[in-house]
Amino acid sequence: MESYAWNFTYADAFVILNYTIRNESEETINNIYAGIWADASVANMNYTSIYEPGGGFNWYDNLDGFDGSVDEAGFNRDIGYQYDLDGDDGWAQSYIGINILGGSVPRPYWDTYFNQWVWTSSNNEDYPGYTMPLTDYDRYQQLHSSVPQGTGDLYTDEGYPNQSNSWLFMTSAGPFGSQPTESDSSGWELPPGDSCNVVFAIVTGLWSGSGDDSPARRANLRTNADWAQKAYDGEDKNRNNILDEGEDIDEDGVIDRYILPEPPPVPNMTVDVGDQIVTIYWDDNAEDFIDPISREKDFEGYRVWGARKTFGDESAEFTLMAEFDKTDSAYADIGYNTGFDAVQITNIDGEADSVEINDRYYHYKFINEDVKSGWLNYYSVTAYDRGDPDANLESLESSVYANRKYVYPGAKAATDDWPDPPRVYPNPYRGQAVWEGYGSRERMIWFTNLPSKAEIRIFTLAGDLVDVIQHDEATYAGADIQNIDENKNPRFSGGEHAWDLITRHDQAVATGLYLFTVENMDEESSLYGRVKESKFVIIK
Structure with a gap:
């Protein structure tokens, strides 16, 4: 199994799990169905004190559902999900969901299924069709069938139980294998020694608004699931496991998956430390970066960050010290349109130039003065892009931690004349x-x-x-x-x-x-x- 996660703000609400299934037996396995079930128990441990009567964790107030809405590519999202019934007064207003992103079998040839049941109970009075599978045969049957949707007072508008309990849920899909057994690819087999893979996403999302569960309230869950799907699809936009014309962005002849819009690379940076002064240098390596999705050079600007001790908010780990960005009129609504003249290194003629430090060339510098000597400080420079409004994607910024440099300002080493006493x-x-x-x-x-x-x-x-x-x-x-x-x-x-x-x-x-x-x-x-x-x- 492989797992994938990102620390981008738009992609930090899901984890992708890629399972490889290998047939180690001597018998051919037909029509594999794979699923993940979860006893999620959505709640917040801090909602009520565990030391008060009736307080602490409660796993009996959850409900499940299945979101079969259609995404912008025309495919069903098919997210099995769970949520806390009342959101614990705002402490647990979130969803957790499971959906299948793809696998070795192309998307048109497998189906998704949803099941839910109550913990420790193979049957119950209100929902006799919602049973826990107890045998391997029952489990296999449940992996390729869905619970019946109901109507009436005991069901939600979408047909699932509305009585909270310690519900479990499962999202499954199939058939999978390495070779089709039917001309229409409706059946698949996995011969001895062969492998196939199935890719799931564990997705979370805050409620969008309040009220009862609804498509509108699940907007964030859907958005995050769509980003997980885009990450998995990569170059395979139509999800057919074939590199069709126009999909091979990097022209390497291979479907590249697990890719998302990225911020520009971290600027190469160094610092020079002096008496109550720190000079920060960085080069322009971020400016020619081509986004892996849009295939555009979308660099916009730089931000210079310092430790909270430099000046500003004492509670923040970093303080934004300066920001510089392009003056491009086509994107005048992004940043402050300052240009880079204030930090651009120039030659004696005032032309853009660079300075060599330890065999590397740097094109910009920022001087932080009046820094207390003897104090630990730190600095970083980030690069950010202009975002993609068409994809509802905010500007992306490189990590503030990636090139952080720690410094102790103080006097430079004495020169040959050593004029000042120690x-x-x-x-x-x-x-x-x-x-x-x-x-x-x-x-x-x-x-x-x-x-x-x-x-x-x-x-x-x-x-x-x-x-x-x-x-x-x-x-x-x-x-x-x-x-x-x-x-x-x-x-x-x-x-x-x-x-x-x-x-x-x-x-x-x-x-x-x-x-x-x-x-x-x-x-x-x-x-x-x-x-x-x-x-x-x-x-x-």
Whole structure:
């Protein structure tokens, strides 16, 4: 079995399950029917407290139904679904559904069936036709037949039970196999060693409006089921398992499935970290992207995101710092039509250009100033498209997490003249800095104005050696500090190094005045071996 899921906003309400059925026996299997049954029990565990009388989870207030409406391609959706009777006062106003998307047998040659029954009961007074299958024979019969639809006070307008209970439901389809046994393809077989496949979708959807279950209230369920179907169909628009003329979008001679409209690719990005400043660079790799469905270059613009600590809403993980998009008059209603001049890298003649950093060329830059040194920040750049109004598809944006870069702003490594003396911040250190955790090993101060390579030696006033720190701009990743997560691969400015106030004997330092020296260890520097001194205070 293979499963497929997407994190796009329009496609995050379904999962596709592709089952491969292989005949491992020595006998030919005729007319395979496949189905998924679910005891979904739609509810919300937070609706009522489990510690109050009558509170907690209730699986006896569900109803089932079957949506056989026709989609825009002219095929029946055939979604078996379940929902909570009253929506738990707004806490469980949603559907869960199961439908069949396709398989090794082309769509015209298999049918879909729907069944429902009550848990632990093979029969019941109100609905004698809704029985739980107890034998393999009964199960096979039920897989290729549907429950009878009724009329009257005990049934919904669509013919299914309207008395809530612990209902189960099943969506099934068939026949399936690898070879047809009838000239009209109404029968199929699976010889020994052969395989066939059946593809299901588990679909969810919020109620569209309130009131009783109805086609209008199932609008979101239908929309999500249609996206699942489009994802499975891929290039096979008419669902006949044949690559017909005009369907081979990428011209590879193979039906490509499990494809959906995609946002532009994540921009290649890097950052340069300085003293209270971060410069973000990215290239234009997203601009020539061709959407796999529309086959159009639909790139529209970029968004620059920063950590909540930069500025803005403290409750949000990211803050939108800037947005830039095309000025194309044909899509003037999308974005702000700013153009890219504000971030475009140019040459001395003002023409669009690029800058090379670590063997990669970048075409845009954004400068974030007044960023507090010593604080963990992070940045990302996303690319977004113009959407597809004809398909009722909103603009799609690349993931804000995909190229996130963590940074600690601070002073650059000292140059050959090393004009400024090294120092420590915060100084004095008063018990706990805001950027720290609560553990004794999560405290942190910063040494700044360091050469690219340096040895820091810390002493008490009595001259006792407290600790020795080796600094190397090229390799420093904060690995010696518990408060810095080296797995995030943070970027540093090069001229700063953190210390966790733990001595070389693995003890926490005491309150007092401390002296330190910094020796330039860069053999290529004209100041190699130069030593500078300074001091700091710790108050606990």
